[in-house]
Amino acid sequence: MTRLWKNLSGLVLAFASSIALAQQPMIVEKQSFTLENYTTHGGEAIEEVTVGWEAYGELNEAKDNVILVTHFFSGNSHAAGKYTENDPQAGYWDAIIGPGKAIDTNKYYVVSVDSLVNAYPNLPSVITTGPASINPATGEPYGLDFPVVTIRDFVNVQKAVLESLGVSKLHAVIGASMGSLQAIEWAATYPDWVERMVSVIGAASLDAWTIAGLEAWAQAIKLDPNWNKGNYYGAQAPLDGVTMAQALITHGAMHPSIFNQLAPSQETLPAEGLKSVDNQLPAAEWLYSSSRERAPLADANHILYLVRANQLFVAGHQETLKEGLNNISAKSLFLPASNDLLLMPYLADNAAAHLESMGKDVQLETIDGPWGHLDGIYSIQQKAERISQFLSQH
Amino acid sequence: MTRLWKNLSGLVLAFASSIALAQQPMIVEKQSFTLENYTTHGGEAIEEVTVGWEAYGELNEAKDNVILVTHFFSGNSHAAGKYTENDPQAGYWDAIIGPGKAIDTNKYYVVSVDSLVNAYPNLPSVITTGPASINPATGEPYGLDFPVVTIRDFVNVQKAVLESLGVSKLHAVIGASMGSLQAIEWAATYPDWVERMVSVIGAASLDAWTIAGLEAWAQAIKLDPNWNKGNYYGAQAPLDGVTMAQALITHGAMHPSIFNQLAPSQETLPAEGLKSVDNQLPAAEWLYSSSRERAPLADANHILYLVRANQLFVAGHQETLKEGLNNISAKSLFLPASNDLLLMPYLADNAAAHLESMGKDVQLETIDGPWGHLDGIYSIQQKAERISQFLSQH
Numbered sequence: 014m015t016r017l018w019k020n021l022s023g024l025v026l027a028f029a030s031s032i033a034l035a036q037q038p039m040i041v042e043k044q045s046f047t048l049e050n051y052t053t054h055g056g057e058a059i060e061e062v063t064v065g066w067e068a069y070g071e072l073n074e075a076k077d078n079v080i081l082v083t084h085f086f087s088g089n090s091h092a093a094g095k096y097t098e099n100d101p102q103a104g105y106w107d108a109i110i111g112p113g114k115a116i117d118t119n120k121y122y123v124v125s126v127d128s129l130v131n132a133y134p135n136l137p138s139v140i141t142t143g144p145a146s147i148n149p150a151t152g153e154p155y156g157l158d159f160p161v162v163t164i165r166d167f168v169n170v171q172k173a174v175l176e177s178l179g180v181s182k183l184h185a186v187i188g189a190s191m192g193s194l195q196a197i198e199w200a201a202t203y204p205d206w207v208e209r210m211v212s213v214i215g216a217a218s219l220d221a222w223t224i225a226g227l228e229a230w231a232q233a234i235k236l237d238p239n240w241n242k243g244n245y246y247g248a249q250a251p252l253d254g255v256t257m258a259q260a261l262i263t264h265g266a267m268h269p270s271i272f273n274q275l276a277p278s279q280e281t282l283p284a285e286g287l288k289s290v291d292n293q294l295p296a297a298e299w300l301y302s303s304s305r306e307r308a309p310l311a312d313a314n315h316i317l318y319l320v321r322a323n324q325l326f327v328a329g330h331q332e333t334l335k336e337g338l339n340n341i342s343a344k345s346l347f348l349p350a351s352n353d354l355l356l357m358p359y360l361a362d363n364a365a366a367h368l369e370s371m372g373k374d375v376q377l378e379t380i381d382g383p384w385g386h387l388d389g390i391y392s393i394q395q396k397a398e399r400i401s402q403f404l405s406q407h
Numbered sequence: 408m409t410r411l412w413k414n415l416s417g418l419v420l421a422f423a424s425s426i427a428l429a430q431q432p433m434i435v436e437k438q439s440f441t442l443e444n445y446t447t448h449g450g451e452a453i454e455e456v457t458v459g460w461e462a463y464g465e466l467n468e469a470k471d472n473v474i475l476v477t478h479f480f481s482g483n484s485h486a487a488g489k490y491t492e493n494d495p496q497a498g499y500w501d502a503i504i505g506p507g508k509a510i511d512t513n514k515y516y517v518v519s520v521d522s523l524v525n526a527y528p529n530l531p532s533v534i535t536t537g538p539a540s541i542n543p544a545t546g547e548p549y550g551l552d553f554p555v556v557t558i559r560d561f562v563n564v565q566k567a568v569l570e571s572l573g574v575s576k577l578h579a580v581i582g583a584s585m586g587s588l589q590a591i592e593w594a595a596t597y598p599d600w601v602e603r604m605v606s607v608i609g610a611a612s613l614d615a616w617t618i619a620g621l622e623a624w625a626q627a628i629k630l631d632p633n634w635n636k637g638n639y640y641g642a643q644a645p646l647d648g649v650t651m652a653q654a655l656i657t658h659g660a661m662h663p664s665i666f667n668q669l670a671p672s673q674e675t676l677p678a679e680g681l682k683s684v685d686n687q688l689p690a691a692e693w694l695y696s697s698s699r700e701r702a703p704l705a706d707a708n709h710i711l712y713l714v715r716a717n718q719l720f721v722a723g724h725q726e727t728l729k730e731g732l733n734n735i736s737a738k739s740l741f742l743p744a745s746n747d748l749l750l751m752p753y754l755a756d757n758a759a760a761h762l763e764s765m766g767k768d769v770q771l772e773t774i775d776g777p778w779g780h781l782d783g784i785y786s787i788q789q790k791a792e793r794i795s796q797f798l799s800q801h
Contacts, residue, residue: 055681161681221670221690222663228691229623229658231684232651236630242685257626264623269616269751276615282719287449287555290625290711291636294718296615297622317684324688325676354748357663 038103039111039118041067041094045140046126046174054169054330057160060149065127065140066090066174069110070118076180080116080404081171082106082125083188083195085390086319087132087262089139090125093118096138106189108394115397116404121184126171128191129162130318135310144243144314156314157243164194164326168202171195185209185404186343189389190356191319194326197364200343201329207343211400214350214380214389217364218327218334223356226265231320233257234313243314252308258316259304268352268385276300328364338367346403347377348396350388376403432497433505433512435461435488439534440520440568448563448724451554454543459521459534460484460568463504464512470574474510474798475565476500476519477582477589479784480713481526481656483533484519487512490532500583502788509791510798515578520565522585523556524712529704538637538708550708551637558588558720562596565589579603579798580737583783584750585713588720591758594737595723601737605794608744608774608783611758612721612728617750620659625714627651628707637708646702652710653698662746662779670694722758732761740797741771742790744782770797 048062067090072079082092084105093110095103109115110123130143144159175183183206188196193215200210216223234240237254245251264272277295285292293301329337345368349361361377368375380395382388442456461484466473476486478499487504489497503509504517524537538553569577577600582590587609594604610617628634631648639645658666671689679686687695723731739762743755755771762769774789776782 055676157684161684163676163681220663220667221672221693222658222661222666224673224688224690225654225658225666225670225694228687228695229651229655232654232695233627233630236627236647236651238632253630257623257630260619260626261623264616264619267616269614269753272616272619273614276619278615279618279721282449282557282721282724286715286719287557290551290555290708290715293622294618296618297718299615300619301622301626314684321680321684324691325680327673327676330676359663 038098038100039069039094040098041069041091041096041104043067043090043096043138043140046177048170048173051170053160054163054165055161059142059160062129062142062170063140064129064142064170064174065138067092067125069093069123070121072122072178072180076178077182077184078121079175079180079183080121080123081175081183081186081199082110082116082123083167083171083186083192084125084128085188085190085192086323088192089131089133089136090127091138092125093123105390106393109397109400115401116187117401121404124175126174128167128319129170130159130315130322132312132316132319133310134312134315141315143312143318145246145312154246156246159314159318161321162318163322163330164198165202165330167195167322168198172203181206183207185211187211187213187400188215189213189393190215190386191323194323197328197341198330200341200345201337202340204340204342209346209404209406210341210343211346211348211403212361212364213348213393214353214356214361214386215347215364216326216356216360217338217367219324220360223360224324226355227320227324230258230261231317233261234317237313240313245313250309251313252305255308255311255313255316256301256305259307259311260300263304264300265355266386268354268383270352270383271385274383334367339371341368341373344374344403344406345376346400347375348380348389349377350380350382350384350386350392352382352385352388355386432492432494433463433488434492435463435485435490435498437461437484437490437532437534440571442564442567445564447554448557448559449555453536453554456523456536456564457534458523458536458564458568459532461486461519463487463517464515466516466572466574470572471576471578472515473569473574473577474515474517475569475577475580475593476504476517477561477565477580477586478519478522479582479584479586480717482586483525483527483530484521485532486519487517499784500787503791503794509795510581511795515798518569520568522561522713523564524553524709524716526706526710526713527704528706528709535709537706537712539640539706548640550640553708553712555715556712557716557724558592559596559724561589561716562592566597575600577601579605581605581607581794582609583607583787584609584780585717588717591722591735592724594735594739595731596734598734598736603740603798604735604737605740605742605797606755606758607742607787608747608750608755608780609741609758610750610754611732611761613718614754617754618718620749621714621718624652624655625711627655628711631707634707639707644703645707646699649702649705649707649710650695650699653701653705654694657698658694659749660780662748662777664746664777665779668777728761733765735762735767738768738797738800739770740794741769742774742783743771744774744776744778744780744786746776746779746782749780
């Protein structure tokens with residue numbers, strides 16, 4: 014009887030603790046990494062680069078179970094898990110990163126790094142170096158004296174983080190949007206490192222239409238008189254410009270299918286809107302007021318530098334795109350979103366077709382959903398099985 | 408022999424003059440129309456409204472051969488023909504308006520009217536009334552004291568022009584983009600007038616996504632410190648804001664297929680772009696510099712008022728869209744463009760489906776082409792036969 018009770022209670026306890034484990038979020042921690050005397054791809058010196066990074070899972074002894082996750086424009090290295098148990102929101106790809114998930118942290122050591130010139134340096138969880146950082150030479154923020162950086166620089170800083178851990182090989186690199194640019198740049202520049210590359214809502218280079226579209230995000234900031242050629246530190250930040258830039262980004266990243274579900278609709282003449290062109294209509298107010306709330310967390314110059322890094326992108330940064338792509342030896346998986354209006358699916362289609370024509374191992378599957386570009390984040394669960402399979406292919 | 412020579416030379420002359428006729432442009436003239444004491448749909452008074460208008464063909468005695476052409480956001484009433492023989496460019500729909508063309512000026516009297524608050528009041532060929540006009544009460548430009556106007560107001564002013572000609576019936580109304588809003592507004596508000604309605608790259612109402620997209624055109628202007636809440640007359644005009652607004656419009660109106668053909672591409676790192684975020688990249692420079700050239704012809708406040716008129720649009724301006732559409736008795740033809748990113752084809756699809764569900768006579772056919780929204784202008788020839796047939800249906 015005592016024995017039975019013990020066995021039963023043991024079972025109950027084991028069962029309860031497995032429930033607790035399933036419900037318990039993966040608790041993660043932002044770490045900091047500093048690199049002295051970094052030279053940019055453009056040949057400029059930065060005395061000190063400090064970036065944040067996160068890791069999920071355990072690095073194995075052979076140090077060959079590493080998956081690098083590279084983040085999107087408005088994102089940071091918080092790809093999965095929570096900082097505390099009561100953290101209201103998990104990292105952006107928590108649906109596919111964690112124990113037993115598509116990117117299985119029981120198998121892989123998953124690393125993510127805050128980009129240089131991260132758009133949100135005022136978020137407490139972001140550690141980055143950019144125009145808002147103090148220039149050691151002057152003791153003042155760099156402003157536009159910070160050198161222009163490229164996607165290659167993001168990759169090189171990530172490489173330094175990995176090397177500091179003794180890593181010299183990536184089981185895979187995976188990223189969405191701007192993260193996809195970093196992923197393919199890794200594969201094109203350091204082919205000996207990269208075994209697998211997953212490009213989500215991505216591109217191999219930016220075309221004229223996309224470059225000109227991103228320009229609007231920059232122009233919005235430059236129009237704000239508070240921008241003052243980048244010298245606004247210690248003064249009023251160009252929050253109106255940042256608000257507009259963010260509104261353009263959000264609007265472009267969303268397909269009408271979802272936007273029209275979330276934003277207020279209007280059928281009759283809105284009285285305020287009819288009174289003055291200076292009153293906003295409900296749908297615009299919905300977009301711009303939420304953007305205004307987030308604006309103080311961003312840095313205007315950082316957004317300009319991020320826009321530029323994206324605008325300058327061509328995989329491998331060689332004389333031609335072909336040369337860059339030709340260097341790739343990784344297996345590639347492209348996951349464009351069918352309703353994407355920001356990095357339209359033809360960009361991934363073209364990249365995959367290019368690689369295929371070179372005899373590379375390349376796969377492509379489309380994410381369907383109402384979000385448009387954001388399906389690469391919010392609908393990624395749809396491709397969990399596919400990603401998991403791809404990661405275990407040899 | 409003399410007789411033969413006479414006959415031959417007669418034939419030659421006739422042939423030569425028919426060639427000359429075919430090559431000779433239709434010469435057209437901008438006329439002016441003034442309306443005293445206009446009351447807007449919103450209930451505000453405008454002491455004097457003056458607008459330009461053009462007509463092609465001859466008004467018949469019964470005055471029942473009138474086709475009204477309503478123009479798009481950046482356009483004006485110059486829909487066809489040339490002002491002089493050496494005029495380098497014909498009106499925007501010259502491909503389908505003229506003698507023997509789809510909208511045959513041998514049969515129809517084609518009328519077009521410059522809209523209120525026309526975006527380009529500084530173009531010599533545009534006559535309009537808006538915030539840049541002199542307010543008779545003050546002797547100064549209205550600025551933001553000009554009342555907000557709606558698509559209904561554009562229609563009401565056109566109606567006054569037609570009534571001044573003794574016209575009380577439209578064989579058809581046809582318009583592209585913002586012109587399509589006026590066309591369907593005509594059909595919904597004055598059903599006794601309108602026998603046929605053609606909506607090219609159009610919509611029955613603006614949805615939240617499109618309203619929020621258009622908001623960027625306004626925000627660009629409002630960010631420019633020279634805008635000064637609309638009080639810039641006699642001072643520096645907000646040309647930077649107008650430049651950005653126009654660039655957004657052009658970019659949104661073009662599909663990547665054509666934009667990437669026309670704009671400079673880049674494969675290697677552009678040296679200037681790598682030097683400073685304040686240097687523009689070639690594709691952006693291409694878009695923004697041409698926009699900057701056109702900016703002095705536009706009026707910033709007029710653009711704000713036009714944006715608002717579009718944002719407020721719901722066909723018929725009743726309590727619900729359904730009520731407005733229900734009033735329509737005209738036969739309708741919708742011609743959305745498959746690659747349209749500005750007024751996406753689902754808007755025309757939804758409008759047609761709505762009308763069909765009400766048992767209305769409605770047709771829809773898609774314009775295919777690389778231009779996107781601009782296929783409604785540049786590829787309209789593709790639908791010439793269809794439009795011609797539609798106009799002769801009873």
